[in-house]
Amino acid sequence: MPIARSKTARRTFNVLSVGVAVAATVFTVRHFMHSGWPIHNANVWLVSLATGLFMLSYAFKAWGWQRLFTHDRPRVLTLAAAGGAATVGGVAFPGRIDDLIRIAVVRRCPRAKASFGAVGISLFLLGLLDTAALTPLASVAAIISSTSLLFRIALGVVAFAGVASALIVVFLPRVAGHRRLSRFRFTQWVGEHWTERGEAGKAWAAITVSWCLRALALFVLLHALGLGGSFALALAVLCASAASSALPIAPAGAATQAGAGAAVLIAAGISVQEAVAFAVAAQCLVVLVGVVLVLAMGTEMAGSRLRPARAAQPSSL
Secondary structure: OHHHHOHHHHHHHHHHHHHHHHHHHHHHHHHHHHHOOOOOOOOHHHHHHHHHHHHHHHHHHHHHHHOOOOOOOOOHHHHHHHHHHHHHHOOOOEOOOHHHHHHHHHHHOOOOOOOHHHHHHHHHHHHHHHHHHHHHHHHHHHHHOOOOHHHHHHHHHHHHHHHHHHHHHHHHHHHHOOOOOOOOHHHHHHHHHOOOHHHHHHHHHHHHHHHHHHHHHHHHHHHHOOOOOOHHHHHHHHHHHHHHOOOOOOOEHHHHHHHHHHHHHHHOOOOHHHHHHHHHHHHHHHHHHHHHHHHHHHHHHHHHHHHHHHHHOOOOO
16 A cells, blocks of 8 residues: 555654553552562562463464464464563554454565465464364353353453364365355465365364363462462463453553453452552563564574574684
């Protein structure tokens, strides 16, 4: 689009992005100055364990995402860094911008040969399988958690959406392959890039493990901050945060997820201050891990560029 390519539009977008980031930083600093850093009295070992679990969840989700590419699969580190960059961007940018960030990172990596369309359809599949992976977790949380009836109904809606997403993954290739639709180029392209059932099953299993690791990390972090709580409560917080991230239009992604998680904790009887502190601490750890993954990919890319330059230098002997 000509507007997107203009310097004025890009400068305006950059200024607005910086303004949102500065505003978020100011409000965060003010909150910490008033209430204190939420994890300064936390158990360091449990916080470290939660951070490691978040890191593993990134790795499993990246491996599952890799299964969704039918040709020229990017590396797991690239996909993990793309997820990390999207999480970091979610601190300032509105919801649904994270997919654009993922596409930009994957396409930016020099070793990635996947086309723009292939990355896009893999993200569409990833979103469906993300929702499908939440079905068993939301079902368990709705059955064993001590939350209100209204929230249990909301968890049931999340579980139902997961079932519908799984059906789309399974049956959409059959619909696209129908003789009346197969003559269109778009349906032919979808059929070529749609993941096989076996690979989709592997991706679903890896993404489910990723969500389970995140739930376990939240459970550990609850005890690290001295809030206690059951694993069912951690599942409820996870499902609420994940469901809020699916909103088509929302404030900054991290803020939306933190607010949804805090609301669940408040409904469970935890004080507002402690619930907000936990939600902020959890998002900080997730963003921190995302930053580490982005730096790891950047360091690896810089090293790969320096090696040919060093090899091209003449020997001093």
